[in-house]
Amino acid sequence: MSDDRAIARAAEAVASADALLIGAGAGMGVDGGLPDFRGNEGFWRAYPPFAKLGLGFAALASPRWFRDDPALAWGFYGHRLELYRRTVPHQGFAILKRWADRMPRGGFVLTSNVDGSFQRAGFPADRIHEVHGAIDFLQCLDLCGVGTFPAEGVSVTVDPSTMRAVGGLPRCPNCGALARPNILMFGDAGWDDSTAEAQFRRLRDWLRSLDAARLVVVECGAGTAIPTVRLHCEDLAERPGAVLIRINPREAHAPPGAISLASGALKALESIDQHIGT
């Protein structure tokens, strides 16, 4: 299928749908200038101090550092907290929000990104499922029963030359233990999944409420490395009448019947949106 034909088909699918499920992976944020964490080279270019330590993204995204070296752990996550707060969601988010608002049955977001960009783009928090948690929520490292709590007002000073946190670190408001981001890390048995579970139940209820409504699934930058979102979108596309639009510059291959666009998220969303408008 040529790109033009695929864009025309995608525009038709969006324009005729009753409900929109947005699936977002790492590729959605990269278009907005966020560093690409895939592959050590790109990661170390963005964070030279971690190159010196020989620590890649997967090694750093481990709960063990909060016990073994809290200043290193909070250097990494404190920096990302500030970075994501500063990052303005790109225009693709606004396009998706406009589509969702136009759907008779509304929209829902399923994202593996922890950056809170959909909330920042104005999507209602009760229509977002963050499968790997979110940086804007913290939890107690000791799981004392406090649950998750907002990171609002929390800031961590990071020395850019070492990427280590300096000064006080976030604490659990209940027991005073160290707090950590409510993000699912690698090998993470201590993740408090209560917020993500509640979001999942809302998504499930919304999907059930759709009955025979026509669902369009727009999947942006969700790759095969950590395929949670990608597989979930493929499952949803099996619903009667559902259509999957897969947007992915490197891994656009899709099941039969899906619309596949080998492109970055922003560019593809703009092309589809223009086509709907004409």
Ligand SMILES: [Zn+2]
């Ligand atoms: Zn606690």
